[in-house]
Amino acid sequence: xxxxxxxxxxxxxxxxxxxxxxxxxxxxxxxxxxxxxxxxxxxxxxxxxxxxxxxxxxxxxxxxxxxxxxxxxxxxxxxxxxxxxxxxxxxxxxxxxxxxxxxxxx
Numbered sequence: 575x576x577x578x579x580x581x582x583x584x585x586x587x588x589x590x591x592x593x594x595x596x597x598x599x600x601x602x603x604x605x606x607x608x609x610x611x612x613x614x615x616x617x618x619x620x621x622x623x624x625x626x627x628x629x630x631x632x633x634x635x636x637x638x639x640x641x642x643x644x645x646x647x648x649x650x651x652x653x654x655x656x657x658x659x660x661x662x663x664x665x666x667x668x669x670x671x672x673x674x675x676x677x678x679x680x
Contacts, residue, residue, distance in 0.1 A: 610635065611662040617642060621652050626674060633665055636672065647674040655679055
């Protein structure tokens with residue numbers, strides 16, 4: 575065996591534990607919402623004013639990072655959720671305001 579073959583064999587042998595580790599690790603499950611949805615916690619609801627305050631993650635279709643903010647929403651959309659609920663939602667610009675168009679408890 576020549577010197578180059580010995581160096582190559584030693585180098586490959588040193589990678590074997592890393593290759594085995596990478597092959598044995600299962601994919602990590604993530605808690606991402608369904609496509610188009612953002613996740614949030616309901617902080618406040620005002621049905622009479624048609625407003626909901628959400629502490630939300632990124633809203634991709636609006637290019638918005640996670641934050642806490644007030645959204646417009648109609649009474650039917652607000653039905654079935656309460657303060658403290660974890661929800662998934664969709665929001666969009668409607669008549670110049672950002673409005674929650676879909677909202678569901680998780």
